[in-house]
Amino acid sequence: MTHDCSFLADLALSGEVSFGDSVRESHAADFGAEERGEGVTPDAVVWPESTDDVATVLPAADERGVPVTPYAAGTSLEGNAVPAHRGISLDLSRMDAVLDVRPDDFQIDVEPGILGAQVDEAVASEGLFFPPLPSSGDISTVGGMIANDASGMKTVKYGEVADWVLALEVVLADGSVVETGSRAAKTSSGYNLTDLFVGSEGTLGVVTRATLELAGRPExxxxxxxxxxxxxxxxxxxxxxxxxxxxxxxxxxxxxxxxxxxxxxxxxxxxxxxxxxxxxxxxxxxxxxxxxxxxxxxxxxxxxxxxxxxxxxxxxxxxxEELAYAVQLWDPDLTALHPGDVTVPISDYPEMVRFVKSQAADRDLLVPCFGHAGDGNLHYSVLVDEDDDAEVERAHDLYEATVEKAIDLGGTATGEHGIGLGKREFLESEHGPETVEAMRRLKRAFDPRDTLNPGKMFPETAEGERVRLGESD
Amino acid sequence: MTHDCSFLADLALSGEVSFGDSVRESHAADFGAEERGEGVTPDAVVWPESTDDVATVLPAADERGVPVTPYAAGTSLEGNAVPAHRGISLDLSRMDAVLDVRPDDFQIDVEPGILGAQVDEAVASEGLFFPPLPSSGDISTVGGMIANDASGMKTVKYGEVADWVLALEVVLADGSVVETGSRAAKTSSGYNLTDLFVGSEGTLGVVTRATLELAGRPExxxxxxxxxxxxxxxxxxxxxxxxxxxxxxxxxxxxxxxxxxxxxxxxxxxxxxxxxxxxxxxxxxxxxxxxxxxxxxxxxxxxxxxxxxxxxxxxxxxxxEELAYAVQLWDPDLTALHPGDVTVPISDYPEMVRFVKSQAADRDLLVPCFGHAGDGNLHYSVLVDEDDDAEVERAHDLYEATVEKAIDLGGTATGEHGIGLGKREFLESEHGPETVEAMRRLKRAFDPRDTLNPGKMFPETAEGERVRLGESD
Missing domain, CATH: 3.30.70.2190 (Alpha-Beta Plaits)
Structure with a gap:
């Protein structure tokens, strides 16, 4: 349902607010969700320009039961930044500053809307780089990488985004501003909030500043x-x-x-x-x-x-390098369904690869596969004629069988793209009901009114929460 | 106050239960807390032998408002495993099995009571080792390392314990059994519960199984x-x-x-x-x-x-190698007060070292310093004549000034030993009230009755919770 967002006009914000149709529609899709018809158009788009802006919008929305979905470059594959329940799209792309570079400590402080490639540019003259940059690093933002705990081609040697985030500033739904982590390379002081917010897909808080670690460029x-x-x-x-x-x-x-x-x-x-x-x-x-x-x-x-x-x-x-475009443009009559990844223990990687290809042959489907193989990571796309219902049905079956196989092998439904909207059905089969309930406890602890990115990760409860608030889409 | 733990005799446990004085007293100290007179004697000691045992004891204690403090080797420095409110000492040292070794995946599954050195022994024939082992690895357990997010001499190259824990089985206070993480090297599926339990000092749940990553021995x-x-x-x-x-x-x-x-x-x-x-x-x-x-x-x-x-x-x-003993045995008339560490950004390390030594000179105190310098980590001990009240007072002052200096430099009150009892006073000065409140939300979410290791990390609230339950020591 539509939420009344007119209160936004009364808030003291430095950033812009828009209710325009084309702006709202441009915040209703990412690189994967569109093909599945998931996600809805937000009622308003806000571009915060400071932590204060974020800390003003969130409690105002929270009090009114208006959902807030953080957004930036919109390059995710699982609908992670696409609203499931309308409300506000909080577009962080204008908070894109480099705040501080400390080359002696291999550290940089940035705002979340900065592109990954811009981080590398900012520290290149110091002989440093940000190692876990995903392949999409020139078009995707650091905030998005943090939200999904992204990884990339160099993860096999250097690790994932979580390994390179030292500290975060995060605004919670009630407007409190939390500072996680430390500038020290190692800390055992209190709970590790940093790694909890990393990969939480904007469902627990909104990252407004990140301290990233850097590596020295090899000779x-x-x-x-x-x-x-x-x-x-x-x-x-x-x-x-x-x-x-x-x-x-x-x-x-x-x-x-x-x-x-x-x-x-x-x-x-x-x-x-x-x-x-x-x-x-x-x-x-x-x-x-x-x-x-x-x-x-x-x-x-x-x-x-x-x-x-x-x-x-x-x-x-x-x-x-050109593979993503090559797959996308292979045949204009074919649509890439379910682009994404699974990841398995490395010893099971050959079996995982064989499984997907034999499933594709059995079902007469075109399924190009590639990925960060050294991490046990396999990317797939199922290319289908969307007018052929039987083919689409076979594609969905193959997709499900692929994800379930990865889980059966002790792997994960998503190595680097998150659950978002697309993989909610697999959360419980991967983790079991008691573990998912533990995750729900975290959601309730930080966002009891289900304001932040509702409908993601936990299909039933999140929608239940929303239903409790009187909403149905 | 004393808690009635007689219900333990009625539980169906494989493991032993003891109410004996000497056994209880042996669970009332660690390598640091004793000198400060912190911690109290538990009312009972339980040695669980299985996850089922842990999942039986915890809800039974939780229902009765009886505190449970996980314990194993007792080698911590901040009183982390020493009861603050009596109740049950849950001694995991008999759950010390190697459950599975998967050399092709560089993984081992162990129970929490296994010594660090035994992990290395179990995988040496495969040419593997567990890199973040602390210096005390031959006398301390993997469970304790996980609880404190320990680190060691090789952390500067290989990272900390958290970097090498892939998955955990954890029992919550209500007896639910949570499986965190994945055997895949990389996952973005749901919240990162693994890194939340790592370093939580047994205040959120009890680890009953860990999947550790291993590294290949260099040539x-x-x-x-x-x-x-x-x-x-x-x-x-x-x-x-x-x-x-x-x-x-x-x-x-x-x-x-x-x-x-x-x-x-x-x-x-x-x-x-x-x-x-x-x-x-x-x-x-x-x-x-x-x-x-x-x-x-x-x-x-x-x-x-x-x-x-x-x-x-x-x-x-x-x-x-012999330094810990050398400091301890330097002068039988002197006691090592406040052994522990602080950690600062590496560029501030020389300043941190100078500060501690000049403070020691100014106060006429003997303060041997050493540490994992590559991480910006500094260990200190203040050697004092405990009968000299003025000297003890100066030692406390120096200790406080040292920790506050590390925090002022953007570092942390504790690089690798946790907050425990010893550093509760610094939690808020390091993280600020809103961040500590976020940590309290986590505690309440997982352990609403404050059953697990109460009195640690959060001095005020934890004691408040206990007071609410009608207890005062």
Whole structure:
């Protein structure tokens, strides 16, 4: 239902408020939710420009039972930033400042709306970088990365976003402003609130400032591309590299379907075969790590292993870099359903890959797969003709079977994109009812009126809470 | 006040229950609390032998308003495992099994009572180790390390305990059994309960099983010891090494007072000067990292830089290895007050070290300092004649000034030992009232009757809760 948001006009805000149709509609979709018809249009959009603005809007909305859904770049895949219950879209993209750089401590303080790539730009002259940047880092915001606990190509060596967030300023639904963490590299003081807010998808509080840790740029950066005769060989090679402790900064897998799309899109003469893309970081002796991997890949029938210096890496890596667009533009008559990822223990990675591809063959579906293989992470998209109901039905079945398989293997329904709207049905099958109830306790503790991003993560309770407030969409 | 714990005899437990005086008294102290006269004797001790035992005791105690304080090795420094309100000491030391080792995934499942060193023993034949092991790893348990989010000498390279805990089984006060995390290396599924329970000092739930990540043993391990003419030179050298991105697995600082005690205790002919101890891990080219550090230390007037292979490291490192005993046994007439640590941003480390030593000189106190310098971590002990009230008073003043200084520098009251009983007074000065209130919300969400380890972390509220239940000690 529609919420009366006229109270926003009476608040003392530095930031803008809009009730315009096109603005509201532009805040009703992300990169994944649209295709599933999930999410609704907010009643108003607010662009806060300060912590004070956020701390003014939240309690005013909370008192009135008006939902607030944090938003920024809208690049998530699971509808995480798309309203499920109208209300206010709180667009943090104008809070995008670098507040402080402390190179001696490898730290930067930023506002949440800054793009990931802008963080790297701000510290490049100090020889530093933000290692867990996702592949979408040039179009997605730090706030979004924190909300979903994003990860990226270099996570296999450097870890995920949570590992690089030292401290946060967070506004709760009642307007209280919480400062989590410490500037010290290590603390055992009180509960770890930082890692609780990281990955909470804007359902517990709104991040208004983040202190990020940075790493020093290595002196040697090299890339490699390996071609394999079969996907099984490629996946087994990845597992073997990880198990052997190879010091690799990136291990990306691309299956033959993805390779075919990338090759067509980029116009190369590469064969349409499974590929593994590698990046190596070292201060010295990088050649030894490369040779080690090359030898190990040869044992898995690797047919072609090419390397490149940093300045030639873009060429070598083009098939991987352009893959998202290549899949999207492969066939204008096909729609990518359920783009996302699952992640499994690395020893189960070959089995997970085999499972998805055999399911796709059995159901006669086109399912390009790729991902941050070194983390056991597998991205999939099911390409379907949306007018073919039977095909769409088979695609949904495959998607469910894929996520349930990952959970059965001891893995997770979502390695890096969060639950959002898209994966609510899997929360309990992954974690069990008692654990989900523990999560609900947290939600109630911080947001008892279910003001922040309602309808996400917990389908039943969150909607129940909203129903309690007299709403139905 | 005493709690009636006779109901324990009626519960169906596999584990033992004791009401004996000597057993109860042995659960009333840790390595730090005793000297401060904090903590009280429990009314009963229970040794659970299974998750079921824990899930039976907790709700039975919870219903009756009987406090339960988890305990194991009793090696903490801040009274973390010592009852503040009598009740039950839940001794997890008999739940010490290795449940599963999955070397292909670098994972081990253990019960909480296992000693850290036993984890390393269980996986050594697979070429693996548990990197964040604290210095006390051969006498302290994994459960205690998790409860305090411990760290150790290798944290500067490998991170803290929280970074190596993938998943937990936790029993809440109401007896519900929560399974946190995933066996996947990366997950964004639901709230991060794992890192919430890590470091919560047994106040939110009792850990009954942990899935730990492991690392591959490097092919090259080397040690080094560097002597400096002044503590300032040593501290600046440490900062310079970290700032320069030196790949060091351990950087330990020992001040001249500690050096004097260690030299006397170990009977070496080393001069009583500030020392820095280093460990290097690499798969190849370890000499390059050592040379890099040696050159950098030379710029800070390092007078003697010696290295050793792994099998000769114990000798080279003896002064550091034996330091805890050396300080303890330095003078039988002196007592170590307030042993513990603070941690600051690395750029403030030299200032922090100078501050403590100048405060000690001003107050005519003997304060040996050492610590995991690469993390900005400083351990201190104030050695006093307990019969000298004026000296004890000056020691308390110095302790308070030290912790407040660390907080002023943007650091933390406790880098790795937790708040426990000892540092409750600093929780709010470090985090501020709104953040502490957010922590209290978590406590109330998981343990509304204040059954688990009451009186820790939050002095006022926790005691208030207990007062509400009609208790006063």
């Amino acid at each position: 040697q950066i090299r890339g490699a591309r390996a071609l394999f005769p079969s996907l099984d060989d490629a996946a087994e090679a990845v597992f073997d590299a990880v198990r052997s402790g190879a010091d690799v900064a990136t291990i990306e897998l691309v299956d033959e379907d993805s390779a075919r799309m990338a090759n067509a899109y980029t116009g190369t003469d590469l064969p349409d075969v499974p590929m593994v893309f590698l990046e190596f970081h070292a201060n010295h002796g990088v050649e030894r790590e490369i040779e080690f991997c090359e030898g190990l890949f040869a044992d898995h029938d690797c047919r072609r292993f090419e390397t490149a210096d940093e300045d030639a890496m873009d060429d070598l890596w083009r098939a991987r | 090259q391990i080397r040690g080094a010891r560097a002597l400096f003419p002044s503590l300032d030179d040593a501290a600046e050298a440490v900062f310079d090494a970290v700032r320069s991105g030196a790949d060091v697995a351990t950087i330990e600082l020992v001040d001249e007072d500690s050096a004097r005690m260690a030299n006397a205790y170990t009977g070496t002919d080393l001069p009583d000067v500030p020392m820095v101890f280093l460990e290097f891990h690499a798969n190849h080219g370890v000499e390059r990292e050592i040379e890099f550090c040696e050159g950098l230390f030379a710029d800070h007037d390092c007078r003697r830089f010696e290295t050793a292979d792994e099998d000769a490291m114990d000798d080279l490192w003896r002064a550091r």
